[in-house]
Amino acid sequence: MSAELISILVLVVVFVIATTRSINMGALAFAAAYAVGELVADLDTDKIFAGFPGDLFVVLVGVTYLFAIARANGTTDWLVHASIRLVRGRVVLIPWVMFVLTGALTAIGAVSPAAVAIVAPIALSFAARYQISPLLMGAMVVHGAQGGGFSPISIYGTIVNGIVEREKLPGNEIALFLASLIVNLVIAAVVFVLFGGLKLRNDGAVTETASVSVSASSSVSAGADAKSAPEGRGGGGLEKDREEDRKENPSAEPEDDTTRLNPARMATLAALVALVVAVLAFDLDAGLTSITLAVLLSTCWPEDSRNAVTQIAWPTVLLICGVLTYVGVLDEMGTIDWAGEGVSDIGVPLLSAVLLCYIGALVSAFASSVGIMGALIPLAVPFLAQGEIGAVGMVAALAVSATVVDVSPFSTNGALVLAAAPGVDRERFFRQLMMYGGIVVAVVPAVVWLALVVPGWG
Secondary structure: OOHHHHHHHHHHHHHHHHHHHOOOHHHHHHHHHHHHHHHHOOOOHHHHHOOOOHHHHHHHHHHHHHHHHHHHOOHHHHHHHHHHHHOOOEHHHHHHHHHHHHHHHHHOOOOHHHHHHHHHHHHHHHHHHOOOOHHHHHHHHHHHHHHOOOOOOOHHHHHHHHHHHHOOOOOOHHHHHHHHHHHHHHHHHHHHHHOOOHHHHHOOEOOOOOOOOHHHHHOOOOHHHHHOOOOOOOHHHHHHHHHHHHHHOOOOOOHHHHHOOOHHHHHHHHHHHHHHHHHHOOOOOHHHHHHHHHHHHHHHOOOOOOOHHHHOOHHHHHHHHHHHHHHHHHHHOOHHHHHHHHHHOOOOHHHHHHHHHHHHHHHHOOOOHHHHHHHHHHHOHHHHHOOOOOHHHHHHHHHHHHHHHHHOOOOHHHHHHHHHOOOOOHHHHHHHHHHHHHHHHHHHHHHHHHHHHOOOOO
16 A cells, blocks of 8 residues: 555544544644654654644734633624624524624634624524524524635735645635635525525514524533523513513623624724735735734733733644644645546546535534544645646635535534524424435535636736
């Protein structure tokens, strides 16, 4: 058995073990990089470490650090309430508020599961109170997170754009962002129509939204099931719920503290805007810029950001750094070229492209989307280097295929939605999410292939 084939099989084993044993894929990948590099490829330590993505490490730490501060000082709470007030509490628009909100959170640097963990409990509580389909609301939350997930300053966006730059492929940050946004927006619109969104036009308006606090997202308990049953529609039911919540928890933080824009929150919003401008207008490094802004906020308001460092997405940092270090070992030992030649030998570039999209979607429905993107894009480099397939369109198609399926209950986002749904038959909801995820896996890769790869974009 050739060394190249052994390294590919080890990568498959890493994915299987990470999926079935709940071990961080990045830690497994570091171990695999050491074992394969030393025992199979006879590489020294310097060559094994050569693949470590130091630039992406800084981006991941910096962006998630800044977002952790935003969450700690209540900026994300304020964004939730401001978004709902913006539509004056109209029930028919609430699913779209949740879509936009999760999209905004991931677009400014939240890890997708973190954004879903914040918004899903709020969204599913609204769904229970106003008899909105939990599948509709859950799908809007997840697709919103993925719609904003590839902005140039987002976690997914910086990872994919970093890989493209490292592999010296043609790239287009805005095209990647718009591809994911449009695909998820179209899917959300279809889901909204098919699962009763249009019927909500006849419902009343939510007159007060502050009773559903973002702090609820920190715990999804069985007790929520008993308290979240529908009590009617419109403002009156929610007002009654708010009174009951006050009686049950008199020590709760006053509403005004959640909805008030204080100096720390204004500074955080300004920092997020500054990050966008710095990256898009001045082409500054997203990681170093976000760390600098986070340090400035921490210096001014140390009490708000004391625990922010512990809230950095360290599991994601470990995952992507480990996977890309292993991919660096594969590149060093010639596996990337070997695999690319194998894909090219199929003889039909468009067929090879659609197969890669389906592989990314199918595996990502059960494993880490970030890990899949980190592995598949480098493996496609020799195939793309031939010039018969547009690199920009192919990278966008792979990225969308690997992330749009995160509504599957086997993925982190899907599991968060399932856990956050109060007052539902969880087995039935699990089956609904699984069927919906299966449809997405079957349909979306072919659609993005037709839309992004066949025309030859890039």
